[in-house]
Amino acid sequence: EAGVTQFPSHSVIEKGQTVTLRCDPISGHDNLYWYRRVMGKEIKFLLHFVKESKQDESGMPNNRFLAERTGGTYSTLKVQPAELEDSGVYFCASSQGESLHFGNGTRLTVT
Amino acid sequence: EDQVTQSPEALRLQEGESSSLNCSYTVSGLRGLFWYRQDPGKGPEFLFTLYSAGEEKEKERLKATLTKKESFLHITAPKPEDSATYLCAVQAGRRALTFGSGTRLQVQP
Numbered sequence: 001e002a003g004v005t006q007f008p009s010h011s012v013i014e015k016g017q018t019v020t021l022r023c024d025p026i027s028g029h030d031n032l033y034w035y036r037r038v039m040g041k042e043i044k045f046l047l048h049f050v051k052e053s054k055q056d057e058s059g060m061p062n063n064r065f066l067a068e069r070t071g072g073t074y075s076t077l078k079v080q081p082a083e084l085e086d087s088g089v090y091f092c093a094s095s096q097g098e099s100l101h102f103g104n105g106t107r108l109t110v111t
Numbered sequence: 112e113d114q115v116t117q118s119p120e121a122l123r124l125q126e127g128e129s130s131s132l133n134c135s136y137t138v139s140g141l142r143g144l145f146w147y148r149q150d151p152g153k154g155p156e157f158l159f160t161l162y163s164a165g166e167e168k169e170k171e172r173l174k175a176t177l178t179k180k181e182s183f184l185h186i187t188a189p190k191p192e193d194s195a196t197y198l199c200a201v202q203a204g205r206r207a208l209t210f211g212s213g214t215r216l217q218v219q220p
Binding site for chain 1: 115143145147152153154155156157160198200206207208209210211212213
């Protein structure tokens with residue numbers, strides 16, 4: 001079984017640019033989550049999809065972040081325009097039960 | 112607000128030297144407490160879920176226990192390959208997981 005896959009693994013962009021992160025969950029997993037870890041802090045929740053619907057987006061920091069999940073399959077997280085404080089590691093996770101399966105993350109650096 | 116505090120922040124052990132990691136939590140209506148292992152450059156890897164006080168789960172050299180206020184991850188006779196960051200997270204109701212900052216474990220041969 002293929003795990004959760006995230007693209008790209010690293011991204012370096014300038015402040016004000018746009019970046020799109022992609023997550024391919026484990027096939028058949030209805031639940032898809034985005035989390036992020038900023039420098040020195042704990043992993044924090046961003047949002048939760050059930051199939052193609054946003055179940056909970058209470059962790060999204062502001063309207064510069066836009067998440068979509070096309071047809072209940074892969075998901076994208078767009079940051080536009082990026083700010084310095086957006087730097088960190090963005091994790092995607094999927095589940096069909098209690099335990100979350102995480103991808104290896106996208107390390108985003110905004111300069 | 113749900114809170115998770117892990118201690119110590121870092122722990123260095125000799126191979127074979129058993130120890131415990133602590134996870135203290137404050138949550139309204141605990142649904143589950145989760146332990147994850149994270150290696151550098153990787154995502155968290157699921158280890159255990161505990162649901163109620165008194166519950167224990169084991170996997171190889173690891174044993175997780177749960178009380179009403181904290182959880183312990185006991186590591187018996189650790190090996191260098193057990194070196195990683197261990198993360199604790201809680202879930203209340205249908206809310207998303209709240210993570211602690213983790214304990215960085217280094218096991219020296």
